[in-house]
Amino acid sequence: MTRFAAPSAGEHDEIPAGSAGGAEVGTSTGPQPAGRPFRDATAWLIGGLSLLVSVLFLVVNLAYNQWNFIPPVDDAYIHLQYARQIGTGHFLQYNTGDPISTGASSLLYVLILGGAYALGVTGSAFLPFAMLFGTLCLALTAALTYRLGTRLAGRGVGISAGLLVALSGPLAWGATSGMEIAFVAFLLVALLLVFTGERAENRFRWTPVVAVAAALTRTELLVFAAVLSVAMVWHIVAHARGTKAPWLRVLGRVLWIGLPAYAAVAQFAFYRIVTGSAEQNGVLAKSLLHMPAVYPLEVADKALTNLRIFLTAFTGLTTYDYVFPGALLLAILGVVGLFRRAPQWRGLSLAVGIGVVLVLASVSTLEFADVHHMRYVQPLLPVLLLFAVIGIHSAAQLFPTARRSVLIGGVVVALLFSASQLPAWSLRQSQQAAGIRDQQVTISNWIKGHLPQDAKVAVNDVGAPAYFSERYIVDLIGLATNGFATPNLHGPGSLYEELKYLPEDRRPDYFVIFNSWSVHGLGEGGLFGRELITFELKSPRFSYTTPSGGSACQAARFCSKVTVYEAEWDALGSGDLPLQQPAGQIRDRLNVADLRDEERHDYQVVPAHQGFQPRTHLRTITGPDGGDVVDSGRHVIGGESFTFENLVPNQELTIVGRVDATEPAAGEPTGSRAVQVRANGETVGTWEFEADPRGWAETTFTIPAELVTEPTLTIELGPLQEFLGPYPDYAAYTYWAVQ
Template structure:
């Protein structure tokens, strides 16, 4: 026996959509296609969002003597790529450089490049980006209202739209100059288009919006991929009750796959142009690209980051990110939509899975909470919408007038909390922008006025220094200069070797870097010559009350000084040869910490403990012949590498430069050649900083032109373990 329900037909097997309601819903959607432009509520909500973001920009202007400055330096990376694109240099950070993938959003850069082509140049490009973000945020708030109305009625839509318009983090992101608001706009537009096309069983615009999402952010691609699965499922369900032919069905499914084809084409293009399918930002920031990847360590850090996301979105900590209980209510909203509105089950399930997967993918980043969670900020409109749905479903548990009272009370509290945090977020943005102006923008202008026009400047915070200085820059972090991202993760020693490999005419002749950042360890190589200038911060600081506040390092004072040096390459190559002449013919050399040379020799550290990272470093030692600079790698346990060019049947001598770093550790290692024991090697201590010692491989173990050499602890499992810095190996016969 079956009976008609409010949202479908109840049977013994559950609730199925009512065909009459499906047809009515389709007709309503077709009749309301032009209504959004006539809906006063949508205009009012969008206008409120514009008012809030406008006030944010006014506060920032007031803190910066009425100049437009962003709250983070990364904005200028987009502006630099956009200006070069507008000038005809696609994905070039410096004119004439190879293409690089330092921009976190390809489509956003193309849009800003279009602004440049229309005549928006120089200092005008930043306010154009900010205004574009504000408009995207206004559209997002208005579309969230339309989406909420479609899912559960006007009260839900209006409440959700107001919460978006009054969100401090979203107003911060929209006026930051980054692609945050544009990504949020695309995600909400995806859901709105999905609800419009679901009843017809034909998805035309939704896949096109998913293509835009795929070209905007990797996180948006993940969300679009999940929604594409939901589209295919709805298409197959719809096809069961229609006479659609198999070829037409296959064609519609193929059309839904557009974002996947687009993403594949984009990554193939990156691989063809740069040698890596991954963006430089991923290479520089992913936990999966650390020197040694330990699965459980990565899982632990990822889950810790994921927990931080949940804490921020729940609003149950001291962080002023969302109103208290928002995430819990969003879960209630998704479950309620799934159970009480069968026609939206695919949407509820896909949205929930999409949000979880996006958070999970971002959680694999080393700095996942950067700049107030800017990588997951675009999810906020969706979370807030579903939180309002949660309040709505909870209200439905009551009868009569109590339903309205519960819903109204919950929404009023949420709006009061959101509105009360707006001044803090506006102030935070102004203070952070003042830090960028006080440091990066000021330094860029100093460089422009004091360094030669053909200067090559090494930097560790790509952005304003390139955009305003008009000088060729080398990004030591590796976002905008290919080849440095992985080297920077390995440490200063690998950075030094990457700089050595550069053509002399492109090698930096100046450095402008934070004194507190790890790349400053290049100082140990003596490459910092005369100090030309040093800039300390005097701009306002701000409270760390919200998550990710410390990553806005200028206002948080985590990078309060930048120093500019002349480069000194006089010691370059001084460590290439051993101190005493080699005996015999040189067969091979392994330059430890040079990533390319390590790869050629299958070099790897064999750590004694899980979790140990063999970072590279630099050292300069005064020898009788003068100062010697070399890069090395910290080893606790042992090493493995392959040597070549050997003459079989003859003994081979390995000469090593080594520094025993821990007096409590053993100074001996066992040597194995192709798995066979070859003896014990003792590393003598030397107060100068390192020693050079040799080990002879017996002739009977040299059976081929190549050999795999392992240095391992003298006893298994138990310490003390070898703890030393490993430098070059020379192999002679």
């Protein structure tokens, strides 16, 4: 049986010549000196091939975009905007003078780009620099993958793995996207390579330093760094027991290994101090754990669905062209084989296996985990491909008489499959870039040329408008504008209420909105005034059969129209009071869908079914004086609870409720328009909501004085009978407490 040689200082770990498999993949007949990496011609050739592939991607992209550099995703411009702000001295301010925000998904990446901007890489050279930086990172990744593979399993394995990385369509797409994908992949492979180099002495001097860079780049790399840190501690403690090293020295080395943890804690503490949340805005905007209502089993179901998408794509056994067929299965075999046959790499094998699983599980908790061809997990591909090659080698050992044929055949098939998919990925990248140019870039330049220089513009795709238009941008999705991520998840109603909290000098003068996105519902609140222009895509449409191709919505035509509106704020606050003056004094008001007001009143929807999301919306009706009355509401199926304050004890309370009970149809006797009312836990009676096809209706319910014993009173609205329907089904807008 083939065994991997034990490492020694300054040596490769090669497969001994006694194994036919080792000799046949080009490994040497024994351990060889590691040599100097900068004099390794093979590393240069593999890196050069990767660079050539990426450059060809860029050339096709340029040809599709009249020889202008355009990324395939608008998010690249978010990084460029943050980096430009950093380079001009406005650290993490998306708009000059704004509070610090955390819309950049990679802190270290934008710091590097910001440094380049400060050094003079500005103007039209800035985006090409970012894209070329990505191509360089991928070339280094391919070269380092070769060296890592050589160190772990022999030169033949290293060469094959390096070539697969160089010929990977998804990685070339990511490297030329302007995003941090290739930089993350480079740091991941570099982290593993430095670890293997220091493993021989069980003295990890530089691995924690590289892990710090990894931890400050992406949360996924922080997870990997944490797992690898555990492996480092394990090796140090085991070595200390065997050599009886002084425990004080061991403790010092263990504390040094904790560097990435210290860096991560410092980063999250900084975020918490300056923004109020330790989580990045991207996580707040996209995590399943921040939905309006969080149901553990629903989250688990969606996360497992995302995980299945990842595993399906990495397996390569579908019509997807992400990796060669069987890659994931072979990678698992490679991890197991390395663990069994190379005791010196058992810690690494476990760390890689556990790290990949944890990263995939972490990313799976995002609502759009597979966005943009699974870009969050693309950096795992070099590790996957390396261990897949090791898996091919391990599988070849099962065929003693045909070991060489199986080995060479498996590698050749993998290489041919990868190379054959490069044209498709290049075309895909270019068509997506054409969609970004035809829409986001065009719109941004139109804004710059047609809107006043001091205009404030609200958008729901934040990258290009800020970078090109040089206007003040309000990000309705909440990546670059703090405080909007959670309201956006709740729906247009909550988004409208959050806009009301903006100071007047920061309220948008214009809205630039995808017609097909949920934020377009803001128009129901009268915020969209005169339509200035509508942009409709004319760029090439592409096939989105690849994983999450549809998330490149411009090229997939899921967001083909964008309209620019003048903002109208005339109806702001028009729904603050009941339509008719109540008979008494308003002691308190619960503005449903206003997240801040809901929190003040301990408001919550009590759903009749698990999985129901009580999203918010806007409604405008004509008031008694003929003017527009706008209010935000929340869909309720089941019931609600909330607490009124500032009440006068021992005085009758009248609740005025603004409720839309027209769904189901107003004329049908569904029984879903009645709720049971409880006050401080005591049943009071039944409240029949009226149905008005024009919109909401305002009805009242009286709480007897003897139940109002304190200045606060908790109200519960729920079904007339437990467990069985018909359940109340209505939209709640506002409740007033009148005495």
